[in-house]
Amino acid sequence: MAAPTTGTLPFLLLLLTVVAGAVDAVSFLSLGHVFVVNMTGNIVFLGFAAAGVTEISLTATLVALGTFLCGSVVGGRLALRFVDERLLTVATIVKIVLVAIALIVVATSHESLDALQRYAVIAPLAFAMGVQNASARRIGIPDLTTTVLTMTLTALAADSSLAGGTNPRWSRRALSIGSMLLGAFAGGLCVLHQGIAAALVLVLVLLAITGLLARFAFRAPANAADV
Numbered sequence: 480m481a482a483p484t485t486g487t488l489p490f491l492l493l494l495l496t497v498v499a500g501a502v503d504a505v506s507f508l509s510l511g512h513v514f515v516v517n518m519t520g521n522i523v524f525l526g527f528a529a530a531g532v533t534e535i536s537l538t539a540t541l542v543a544l545g546t547f548l549c550g551s552v553v554g555g556r557l558a559l560r561f562v563d564e565r566l567l568t569v570a571t572i573v574k575i576v577l578v579a580i581a582l583i584v585v586a587t588s589h590e591s592l593d594a595l596q597r598y599a600v601i602a603p604l605a606f607a608m609g610v611q612n613a614s615a616r617r618i619g620i621p622d623l624t625t626t627v628l629t630m631t632l633t634a635l636a637a638d639s640s641l642a643g644g645t646n647p648r649w650s651r652r653a654l655s656i657g658s659m660l661l662g663a664f665a666g667g668l669c670v671l672h673q674g675i676a677a678a679l680v681l682v683l684v685l686l687a688i689t690g691l692l693a694r695f696a697f698r699a700p701a702n703a704a705d706v
Contacts, residue, residue, distance in 0.1 A: 487692070489651065491567060492623040493658045494689045495611055498682055499626045500662020501669075502578075502604055505678045506543070508670045510597050513539040515605040516626045518547055542598050543605040550609020557610070558617035564693045570614040571690035575683060577603040577610075582679040592675075600675075622652045631655050 499516045506515040512535055514520045521540050528537035554570060561569055580603045588596050608626060615625040622631050635652045638644035669678035 488563065488567075488618060489620055489623055491689050491693055492615055492618070492620060492625050493654055494685055494692075495615065495625040496623070496655055496658035497662035497665070498685045498689070499608065499611070500659040500664075501666030501678060501682050501685070502608060502662075504663050504666030504670055505675055505682075506601060506604060508667060509675045509678075510592070510601050511536045511539045513543050513601060515543050515547065515601060516608045518544060519627075519629070521547075538594075539597065539601055542601050546602045546605040547609040547612075550606035550611075551613045552609075553606075554610040554613025554617075558613060563618065566614055566617060567693040568690055570610050571686055571693060573610050574607040575686050575690065577607040578679055578682050578686065582676060582683065585675045585679060622648055622655055628656055628659055 503514055503516040506513055513524065521544050524535045524540045525537070525544070528535040528540055553573070557569055557573075558566060581600045584596055584599045585592070592600065612624065612626045615623065622634065624631075631652050635649060635656070636642065638647055639649070640646060665681060666678045669681055
C-alpha cells in the first residue's frame with residue numbers, strides 16, 4: 480500500500496496540532512489547571528504545587544506526566560513497527576480509543592467531575608498525547624511536532640529577515656502556530672459554552688478525519704510540494 484505524499488503528511492500533522500490545542504483547552508479549563516499536551520507547563524506546575532500553590536493539583540500533574548510518558552513509550556514502540564501513514568493511522572486509532580474512554584467517563588458522570596473522575600479523564604488524554612508526540616517525532620517533519628511550539632516560535636523569529644535570516648519554512652511555522660491557536664480557541668469555545676463532552680467530540684471528529692486521510696492518501700513523486 481502506498482504511503483501518503485510528503486505534501487499530505489504536513490497537512491495531517493497540522494490537523495493533529497489543532498487536536499492538541501483542543502485537548503489542552505479541555506484539560507486546563509475543566510480538569511484542574513493541568514496540561515495533557517504541554518509537558519513543559521506541567522514541569523513548572525509540579526514545582527508550583529511542591530511549593531504549596533493550592534490552585535495546582537500535585538496529583539493531577541503527576542498523573543498527566545506519568546501517563547504522557549507511558550504513551551510516549553507506546554508511541555516509540557509503534558514507531559519501530561510502522562512508518563509514515565501506517566504509523567499515523569495506527570497511532571490515530573489508539574488515540575481515538577483513548578479519547579473515547581475519556582468521553583465515556585465525562586458522559587456517565589451525573590454532575591461535575593469529582594477528583595477520581597478527573598484523573599480518569601486526564602490519564603487517557605495524556606496517554607494519547609504521548610502517543611501523538613512520539614509518532615510525530617518519528618515522522619520527523621521539521622517544525623511540525625504537533626504539541627510543542629517553543630522552538631517553532633524561536634525559529635520563526637531567529638531565522639527571520641529581522642535577525643538576518645532568509646525566513647525558511649516560515650509558512651509552515653506560521654501554520655503550526657495558527658493550528659494550535661485554532662484548536663485552543665475551538666476547544667475553549669466548546670468547553671465554555673457546551674461542556675467537556677462537546678470538546679471531546681470535536682477532538683474525536685478531527686482524529687477520525689486524520690485517520691481516514693492517512694489511510695487513503697497515496698504517495699506522490701518524491702518532489703511533491705511541501706507545506
